[in-house]
Amino acid sequence: MADKHPNNNLKRSIGFGSAISIVIGTIIGSGIFFKQVSVLDSAGSSTMAIIAWIFGGLITLTGGLTIAEIGAQMPYTGGLYVYIENLYGRICGFMAGWMQIIVYGPAIIASVAGFMSILMANFFGLGRNWSIPLAIVTVIAIGLLNFLENKVGAVFSVITTIVKMIPIAAIVICGIFWGHQDALGQTISQVNQSTGGFGVAVLATLFAYDGWILIANLGGEIKNPQKLLPKAIILGISSVLVIYTLVTIGIFRFLPVGLIHRLGENTTAYLATKVFGTIGGKLLSAGIIISMMGTLNGKMLTFPRIVYAMARRGDLPFSKYLSYVTPKGKSPVVATLFIIVLAAIMMMFFKPDHLSDLCVFTVYCFYLLAFFGIFILRKKNKTRPFSTPLYPLVPIVAILGGLFVLISELINDPAGVLLFIGIVIVGLPIFYVVKRMDRKRLK
Known part of the structure; x- marks a missing residue:
């Protein structure tokens, strides 16, 4: 059997500052800018929408605190894939990896790119029919960027993380200090009956909070991961919770909820122009687009490496090709192309808002398994580098938060849930077929 922890060849060079920047930079992307309308419509009022953002952040934080204890005991490259395999065995580990590369990874990339393309179309004065082509071209361009050496993508991530704080600070400061609306107590007189209520509002926020666990994929490259990984996860999520709450209050202070409801996905572009004028609005929109590109770059950097890791172990069809890396840059180019193709297909058949809910549902199925794993490890290990507080x-x-997510989405979109679950389950026979072929080759 191949080594479960191939990170032994990786350099532990990521310090605390870089780790927390990765957590914050990976989480903050399109969700906070484009999920405001979904959360508001489902919650029905500005007060409940703010509570939904806080509630989603607290659910995410409890998950982060739980994973922090698990990750401190398994400081290896691979994150959720490694945790599930160590806790529940080889097959469950494969399914966790399969879920990330076939459903979750492509879906979240397609969703972020889809949201970003809406803003890009507005920025360049193009019609909505340009959204999908723009999204596909952007994903291909960022994928090509990741064909180069890792340090190129790393520099791009640092720049975009800095840039993304500019529009966030602008919205918070201008909204809170110069807004004339009441952030609390505004209600929507007409809300679609299909929006789903407070549960679906919280589900929408969880897409915006998701991405924090991707730092665990770099466990083998973090200095002193037993201490730094938990700190980065906890402080990173806590910071984002505060930022998201302030951004939401800033938006509600500046725009009445009825107008936000009517503007829909164009709210961000309208707000930028309203606050800073045509030129300032363009610059702010450009900052938000660059912010989303940074998030997209982080996900394009991460998910192909899960494909590569699984292919190195011979877990996937065509593993020989999917595990190929460039001789100089050591980039998994075939795995990257694989993710790009799947993301492009999803863009053409699903709306970004729909994809975002489904990818959160899918990953939370495996988050739940990992959360239960803390009780297994407590029985096995009496001493721990980090202990979850209030255990x-x-x-x-x-x-309970994970179950809330699964039940809410199952009630809201049973057809989409069954489709994504079906795609994940298909991985099981593929695993057995690939292993059977491997055994035949060895005979």
Whole structure:
């Protein structure tokens, strides 16, 4: 059997500052700018929408606290893939990896690119029919960027993380200090009956909070991961919770909820122009687009490496090709192309808002398994580098939050849920076929 932890060849060079920047930079992307309308419509009022953002952040934080204890005991490259395999065995580990490369990864890339293309179309004065072509071209361009050496993508991530704080600070400051609306108490007189209520509002926020666990994929490259990984996860999520709450208050202070409801996905572009004028609005929109590109770059950097890791172990069809890396840059180019193709297909058949909910549902199926794993590890290991505070209350809240996500989405979109679950389950026979072929080759 191949080595479970191939990170032994990787250099532990990521310090605390870089780790927390990765957590914050990976989380903050399109969600906070484009999910405001979905959250508001489902919640029905500005007060409940703000509560939904806080509630989603607390669910995410309890999950982060739980995973922090698990990750400190398994400081290896691979994150969720490694945790599930160590806790539940080889097949469950494969399914966690399969889910990330076939459903979750492509879906979240397609969703972020889809949201970003809406803003790009507005920025360049193009019609909505340009959204999908713009999204596909952007994903291909960022994918090509990741064909180069890792340091190129790393520099791009640092620049975009800095840039993304500019529009966030602008919205918060201008909204809170110069807005004339009441952030609390505004209600929408007409809300679509299909929006789903407070549960779906919280589900929408979880897409905006998602991405924090991707730092665990770099566990083998973090200095002193037993201490730094938990700190980066906890402080990173806590910071984002505060930022998202302030951004939401800033938006509600500046725009009445009825107008936000009517503007829909164009709210961000309208707000930027309204606050800073035509030129200032363009610059702010450009900052938000660059912010989303940074998020997209982080995901394009991460998910192909899961494909590569699984292919190195011979877990996938055509593993020989999917595990190919360039001789100089050591980039998994075939795996990257694989993710690009899947993301492009999803863009053509699903709306970004729909994809975002489904990818959150899918990954939370495996988050739940990981959350339960903390009880398994507590029985096995009496000493731990990091202990989740308020145990077992925090893990229980994380589990209840996960169940809340699954039930809410199942009620709201049973057809989409069944489709994505079906795609994940297809991985099981593929695993057995690939392993059977491997055994035949060895005979």
